[in-house]
Amino acid sequence: MLLLTGATGLVGSALLPRLLEQETQVRCLVRDPRRLGADRVRVQIALGDLTDPPSFRNAMRGVHTVVHLAGSIRDQPRGSIEELNGIATWRMVEAAQRSGVERFLFVSALGASTHNRARFFRAKALAEQAVREADIGSIVLTPSTIYAPGEGWLRVMERLAVLPVIPLPGAGRAVCEPIWAQDVAECLIAALRSGEGRADPIELAGPQRLTYNEIVRLLARAYGRSRPLLHIPTPVVSRALRLLQSVGGQRTFATWEEVELLEVSMISQRGAADAEGLGVVPKPMSAVLASS
Numbered sequence: 001m002l003l004l005t006g007a008t009g010l011v012g013s014a015l016l017p018r019l020l021e022q023e024t025q026v027r028c029l030v031r032d033p034r035r036l037g038a039d040r041v042r043v044q045i046a047l048g049d050l051t052d053p054p055s056f057r058n059a060m061r062g063v064h065t066v067v068h069l070a071g072s073i074r075d076q077p078r079g080s081i082e083e084l085n086g087i088a089t090w091r092m093v094e095a096a097q098r099s100g101v102e103r104f105l106f107v108s109a110l111g112a113s114t115h116n117r118a119r120f121f122r123a124k125a126l127a128e129q130a131v132r133e134a135d136i137g138s139i140v141l142t143p144s145t146i147y148a149p150g151e152g153w154l155r156v157m158e159r160l161a162v163l164p165v166i167p168l169p170g171a172g173r174a175v176c177e178p179i180w181a182q183d184v185a186e187c188l189i190a191a192l193r194s195g196e197g198r199a200d201p202i203e204l205a206g207p208q209r210l211t212y213n214e215i216v217r218l219l220a221r222a223y224g225r226s227r228p229l230l231h232i233p234t235p236v237v238s239r240a241l242r243l244l245q246s247v248g249g250q251r252t253f254a255t256w257e258e259v260e261l262l263e264v265s266m267i268s269q270r271g272a273a274d275a276e277g278l279g280v281v282p283k284p285m286s287a288v289l290a291s292s
Ligand SMILES: NC(=O)c1ccc[n+]([C@@H]2O[C@H](COP(=O)([O-])OP(=O)(O)OC[C@H]3O[C@@H](n4cnc5c(N)ncnc54)[C@H](OP(=O)(O)O)[C@@H]3O)[C@@H](O)[C@H]2O)c1
Pocket: 005, 006, 007, 008, 009, 010, 011, 012, 029, 030, 031, 032, 035, 048, 049, 050, 051, 068, 069, 070, 071, 072, 076, 084, 107, 108, 109, 110, 143, 144, 145, 146, 147, 152
């Protein structure tokens, strides 16, 4: 039995069909099974929450492998970014050890460091450390920015790309190596197949190194529109979003913590080499957008 967290997310929804196709028995730790769509009848459901450690214990029964994808780039009513990404991962790996789980795959992020300016990356660094130090066969994968046409942050940018001018917080000069969620899912399948735990993280990076300015222009071109970019100074965005958050809580359309991530570069040391080592050749973002 394989326990999958984050099955309803960008990566999880690309990974789950592949696992089911190869007839892996999957249990999904979810907050709301309806979000699994039609696949909810093909998996075991473990109702759970990253902020509820007893739910991990129940979910781990009879499990040999955990694939831990769940996380959050915004605070939630029951847990901060640090709890949802850092402490929850530590608790998850502890629960896995206690339950005799053999392998723990954890998806962190390129650039995770306790010195990073963004809370999310600091929390991921602590999570990585917990996984590394655990007495369990572990594999840590560190993706750059992950995208899928029509989903997640790309959907927001796609909407902005139809405006007469495209507003972009900050200078848009942070660099990433965007990798398609389907390619990430293929890499996870290959890492699972390889069997062994690994000491070094596997970098997951696409073949193009792009600034967020370039990504927005790429999107605009993909929709046949050429629009000027309007850079909104970071202090203005930060103040406006913090004000919105203080009024509307975490239900605002964007939070400062999410937007701040656009200011942080996510660059690999080895480019697409690690993915290729797993037998996956990540597609360029321009090609994925052109065929979507
Ligand atoms: N997307 C990127 O650009 C990127 C880049 C680097 C690393 N990563 C990492 O890669 C992993 C997968 O990312 P993703 O883009 O697929 O994430 P995503 O689309 O934001 O999905 C997050 C997943 O976590 C679940 N989740 C959130 N809060 C939860 C909670 N309190 N309890 C239980 N489950 C909870 C969500 O479930 P619900 O359906 O209940 O909300 C969803 O399934 C994450 O660990 C992320 O940090 C992502």
